[in-house]
Amino acid sequence: MTSEELLNLRRQFHQIPEIGFQETKTQQLILDVLEPMIHEYWSIKLWRTGVIVYIKGSDPSQTLAYRTDIDGLPIEERSGIQEFVSKHSGMMHACGHDFHMTIALGVLSHFSAHRPTDNVLFVFQPAEEGPGGAKPMLEEGVLKEWWPDQIVALHIAPELPVGTVSTREGLLFANTSELFIDLKGKGGHAAYPHTARDMVVAASHFVTQLQTIVARNVNPLDAGVVTIGVIQGGTKQNIIAESARVEGTIRSLSIESMTEIKRRIEAMAKGIEASFECELTIDYGSNYCQVANHSELTQEYMTFAKRDADVAFVEAPAAMTGEDFGYFLEQIPGFMFWLGVDSPYGLHDARLNPNEDAIEKAVTHLTSYFTWKMKK
Numbered sequence: 001m002t003s004e005e006l007l008n009l010r011r012q013f014h015q016i017p018e019i020g021f022q023e024t025k026t027q028q029l030i031l032d033v034l035e036p037m038i039h040e041y042w043s044i045k046l047w048r049t050g051v052i053v054y055i056k057g058s059d060p061s062q063t064l065a066y067r068t069d070i071d072g073l074p075i076e077e078r079s080g081i082q083e084f085v086s087k088h089s090g091m092m093h094a095c096g097h098d099f100h101m102t103i104a105l106g107v108l109s110h111f112s113a114h115r116p117t118d119n120v121l122f123v124f125q126p127a128e129e130g131p132g133g134a135k136p137m138l139e140e141g142v143l144k145e146w147w148p149d150q151i152v153a154l155h156i157a158p159e160l161p162v163g164t165v166s167t168r169e170g171l172l173f174a175n176t177s178e179l180f181i182d183l184k185g186k187g188g189h190a191a192y193p194h195t196a197r198d199m200v201v202a203a204s205h206f207v208t209q210l211q212t213i214v215a216r217n218v219n220p221l222d223a224g225v226v227t228i229g230v231i232q233g234g235t236k237q238n239i240i241a242e243s244a245r246v247e248g249t250i251r252s253l254s255i256e257s258m259t260e261i262k263r264r265i266e267a268m269a270k271g272i273e274a275s276f277e278c279e280l281t282i283d284y285g286s287n288y289c290q291v292a293n294h295s296e297l298t299q300e301y302m303t304f305a306k307r308d309a310d311v312a313f314v315e316a317p318a319a320m321t322g323e324d325f326g327y328f329l330e331q332i333p334g335f336m337f338w339l340g341v342d343s344p345y346g347l348h349d350a351r352l353n354p355n356e357d358a359i360e361k362a363v364t365h366l367t368s369y370f371t372w373k374m375k376k
């Protein structure tokens with residue numbers, strides 16, 4: 001694919017962000033782009049809104065895989081882009097999955113023009129932002145017949161300059177759990193608070209209490225996060241709210257801290273129920289295991305990246321982001337790395353505007369990495 005084709009494709013993806021398991025237009029676009037590339041030794045499988053492409057090598061001794069996520073986020077775009085702003089109101093590719101997919105198709109187009117010696121598998125996985133596509137995909141045995149020996153994924157890094165790649169051995173991303181809490185009290189007239197059980201007040205206390213968990217209950221030598229991203233309740237300024245909803249996410253480096261954070265949330269919920277005479281229900285939504293990079297393969301990749309004149313390598317610290325790519329890494333040796341895209345605004349920010357020069361650099365870098373792996 002030429003630089004112009006890559007750019008065009010990224011912009012097409014950018015205009016049609018769709019949330020987890022609703023990526024139908026995205027799936028169709030992936031299939032449309034693949035169509036002219038297909039050879040008789042390729043196999044393509046659909047799984048829900050995802051796509052899996054298997055290329056049989058000319059003289060295979062291994063199967064190398066690349067996984068990209070394909071979903072967008074429920075964010076109203078404010079990137080300032082005129083030309084190719086999201087056409088889906090309230091949705092945006094604010095986590096770079098438009099880049100990840102374009103890079104996958106760029107590498108695929110190379111292997112369409114040059115048949116690889118080894119087998120190559122490309123996994124276009126839905127619902128990374130939630131509820132998670134990797135786990136059900138693996139559980140349903142979708143990759144069984146083409147089981148890879150190694151798997152790689154990348155993620156854009158707005159804080160790194162274009163041309164930079166970055167990773168580390170072992171833990172790269174945290175364990176995560178979503179958090180959805182419903183509070184049920186008793187509504188009433190604003191002027192008669194003694195007859196009601198106000199869930200705006202209860203939710204406010206609860207959210208404030210939750211902020212003590214990381215400070216007071218997580219071992220300071222470990223790390224944890226409890227972020228509440230949504231707090232909803234009430235219908236009118238002079239009506240006491242009968243119910244409220246709090247939504248968030250929990251992160252931890254260790255499984256022990258995740259268990260402890262959940263134990264404290266549940267204990268605090270009981271306290272809120274007693275203090276405010278209400279009922280709380282907790283739903284942990286989807287949970288992702290940590291992203292733990294395979295030691296040997298990551299070391300080998302870091303050596304490769306340091307020698308690759310097209311990129312600059314920097315060692316990454318562990319991050320509290322989550323990624324269901326961790327489920328692939330539980331079963332298949334591999335690693336994830338960050339790709340510098342140089343944006344003043346970060347991931348999940350409505351103003352995110354990654355530098356598109358990073359796309360071609362990533363395609364070249366990954367293509368050379370896979371080609372190098374095949375010669376080993």
Ligand SMILES: CC(=O)N[C@@H](CCC[C@H](N)C(=O)O)C(=O)O
Pocket residue numbers: 095128129130155176177178248249250288320321322323347
């Ligand atoms: C890379 C990234 O930003 N991933 C997401 C994963 C979200 C997992 C889940 N929906 C949750 O909110 O816990 C992240 O927020 O780190």
